[in-house]
Amino acid sequence: MSPKRRSKARVELEWVKPAQQDRSRDTHARIVAAAERLLSRGRAWSELTIADLVAEANASVGAFYNRFRDKDALLHVLQLELYAQGAATAVAAAELAASGAPLDELVRAFVAVAVGSYREQRGLRRALLVEMCTNTVFRERAIELSKQTCAGLVAGLAAHVKATDRLATVIDVAHRFVYGALDQVLLYDDQAPTGRKIADAQLTEELTAACLGYLERSLPLRGPT
Amino acid sequence: MSPKRRSKARVELEWVKPAQQDRSRDTHARIVAAAERLLSRGRAWSELTIADLVAEANASVGAFYNRFRDKDALLHVLQLELYAQGAATAVAAAELAASGAPLDELVRAFVAVAVGSYREQRGLRRALLVEMCTNTVFRERAIELSKQTCAGLVAGLAAHVKATDRLATVIDVAHRFVYGALDQVLLYDDQAPTGRKIADAQLTEELTAACLGYLERSLPLRGPT
DNA sequence: TGTACATCAGTGAACGCGCGTTCACTGATGTAC
């Protein structure tokens, strides 16, 4: 608990009122869960009204505003929660990368984590994607997480390349196209019946191959892949 | 003109009233140009009011509704215009691919076209990206264009591979990650001062390398790359 | 060339709907003595 203390407190002061009773903690939790549920049904954030939300959460309009500063505050909270997990997995990925496993396993593990995390909370991810197009705060938080992830990867993979001068650029581009491809899947594969759907496992293999092929072509690697 | 006749007429009936005089054609053009200008300043479609729009276009609210069925109609028109160019370049790309140039040149040319087309009309592209998250019609139009592009690439590149059974999948994934990466650049690189900007030329090289590396790893190719 | 009339196009104030937010009130929980 203590490592989170400071950021958690800031979140509360900025967007949510700290709860004093279990009752209100419960309301908070129900509203968060309701939002995730509604977003997962494919609705955009702007199409989600407070009235809908509190109906789904078995709460009232006033209860909502008692907990959250305004409508946006809730989406901020949702993003921060999602990204807290993301940051944790970024750290884990970096540690894995430093463990000395062969490169192809590392890349596969990293891509698998990315694909898996996109499988969860697709609705929220889509809503955030939209919001980032417009809102600087949401976008900058995403950029911050990307930076952390890339930095972890650079550190972890440094042992596998002979010259590290291009490593940061290559990781950056690879990161972009992996997450970009996932965004595309997020947007286009969901409701549209196009017959182009790719299973997660195959998508992971294909993106892993793309990353490895790109790395081989662009960097002087140590050892076989 | 005759090859476009039918679709143009459908567009007009559905979203715009056919103009009878030069005056109204002019108004139409001014409104379209104003929308592109405002979007290119980073504003989202939902943040763009009719009042703003007609002020920028030197027109009036009534003039707008005289030409366009409603606000959405304008965005439909903008997407259709953008995609008409896209479809044309898809055809051109397929022809180039069939011309027998070496694979790496083909891929580089294709990526360069994609990167270049994203350089133009970034505002409109971003607005459409948002809209696609929500609106099925916008999304399906995008999927249709992707399919055409992929089909052209498959046909054009078939001569370069020894076995074509996986070609469609590989092209599909490559297409996704190229355009996904471009979407990422579109979203994140623009206003955020992160120092991660990559010049178009380098981005083209990196994505070309990624595509070629992926193709080499995943397909039995003919000849050197 | 001129006149009358019809259609096309532009104008902008006014309308109205949707939805985020407020607020006066009721009820629940905690605390002091």
Next chain:
DNA sequence: TGTACATCAGTGAACGCGCGTTCACTGATGTAC
């Protein structure tokens, strides 16, 4: 254990603002004779 009071939390009708859309009117262009 009971009572009085303070604070926390929930309720939902009412408010009000923003913005898309309409509509009655004016002006411009085209056409018939």
